[in-house]
Amino acid sequence: DVKVTQSSRYLVKRTGEKVFLECVQDMDHENMFWYRQDPGLGLRLIYFSYDVKMKEKGDIPEGYSVSREKKERFSLILESASTNQTSMYLCASRPEYGESSTDTQYFGPGTRLTVL
Amino acid sequence: KQEVTQIPAALSVPEGENLVLNCSFTDSAIYNLQWFRQDPGKGLTSLLLIQSSQREQTSGRLNASLDKSSGRSTLYIAASQPGDSATYLCAVSMNRDDKIIFGKGTRLHILP
Numbered sequence: 001d002v003k004v005t006q007s008s009r010y011l012v013k014r015t016g017e018k019v020f021l022e023c024v025q026d027m028d029h030e031n032m033f034w035y036r037q038d039p040g041l042g043l044r045l046i047y048f049s050y051d052v053k054m055k056e057k058g059d060i061p062e063g064y065s066v067s068r069e070k071k072e073r074f075s076l077i078l079e080s081a082s083t084n085q086t087s088m089y090l091c092a093s094r095p096e097y098g099e100s101s102t103d104t105q106y107f108g109p110g111t112r113l114t115v116l
Numbered sequence: 117k118q119e120v121t122q123i124p125a126a127l128s129v130p131e132g133e134n135l136v137l138n139c140s141f142t143d144s145a146i147y148n149l150q151w152f153r154q155d156p157g158k159g160l161t162s163l164l165l166i167q168s169s170q171r172e173q174t175s176g177r178l179n180a181s182l183d184k185s186s187g188r189s190t191l192y193i194a195a196s197q198p199g200d201s202a203t204y205l206c207a208v209s210m211n212r213d214d215k216i217i218f219g220k221g222t223r224l225h226i227l228p
Contacts, residue, residue: 004159033215042220043205058215090159104150105216107159 003027004108006091012114019078021111023091031094032074033105034058034066036087043090049074081115088112118143120219122206128225129196137191137222139206144184147212151180151191152205154221160205164191198226 007022025032033048035058045058047066055066063085067075074093078085089112092105119142129135139149148167152160164173164180166189172181179192193200203221210217 040220043218045215048215088157092160104162104165105160107152107161109159110157112157 004091004093004106006089006108006111008111009109010112010114012116013078013081014116015082017078017081017115019081019113019115021076021078021089021091021113023074023076023093023108024072025074025093025106026072027093027095027106028071029093029106030071030096032068033092033094034064034074034076035090035092036060037090037110038087046076081113083115086113086115118146118208118210118217120206120208120217122204122219122222124222125220126223126225128227130227131196131198133196134192134194135196135224137193137204137206137224139189139191139219141187141189141208141217143210144187145210146184147209149180149182149189149209150207150216151178151189152207154203154205156202163204196226198228200224201226 004025013019034046035043037043044060046064047058049055049068052071065077088110090110091108094105121140150165151163153163154160166173166182177194182189203223205221206219207216
């Protein structure tokens with residue numbers, strides 16, 4: 001089974017801190033994604049990556065950056081955390097697209113971040 | 117811009133009933149459509165994926181249908197059980213390569 005792990009289930013940080021959220025997948029997937037999920041707003045894509053050292057902005061990249069130095073690891077960075085970044089953060093990975101019913105995204109368990 | 121809508125936002129049904137969850141999308145030129153399940157405070161699990169050339173997919177008590185021309189998909193759950201209680205999300209991809217667009221989900225509660 002594909003496994004996507006996230007470094008923390010719960011995290012509490014203070015305004016202005018630099019925050020690192022780590023995501024690791026064990027299936028050699030090329031594509032990785034970071035989302036945030038908020039009540040009433042659903043899932044919103046922050047950043048994604050097609051390959052090592054490659055990154056693309058999603059719908060809401062402001063206030064975030066990412067790093068992908070190794071294929072299995074995709075990090076989300078909050079340079080200076082703010083209270084409006086309190087949210088559930090979900091990481092996902094996906095193999096290279098093909099005509100297959102298994103070409104879905106596999107999600108980690110999520111990190112609930114609270115910024116005080 | 118593609119928009120995915122799921123109505124209702126929440127639904128409660130007695131155990132044992134068959135039920136249908138609805139998803140609509142504004143741009144019919146999709147590449148594929150997926151249904152996910154999310155338990156409270158957890159990540160998403162893919163249930164069914166339908167390619168644009170397909171009309172339906174089945175897995176156990178779940179059946180998902182796709183009508184591209186009308187911009188609709190349904191997820192049919194047969195003989196519902198309390199363990200089916202979760203939020204169900206519909207999501208579409210517009211092409212092979214990148215992001216998928218999620219609906220906001222239907223929160224399903226099966227009453228014992």
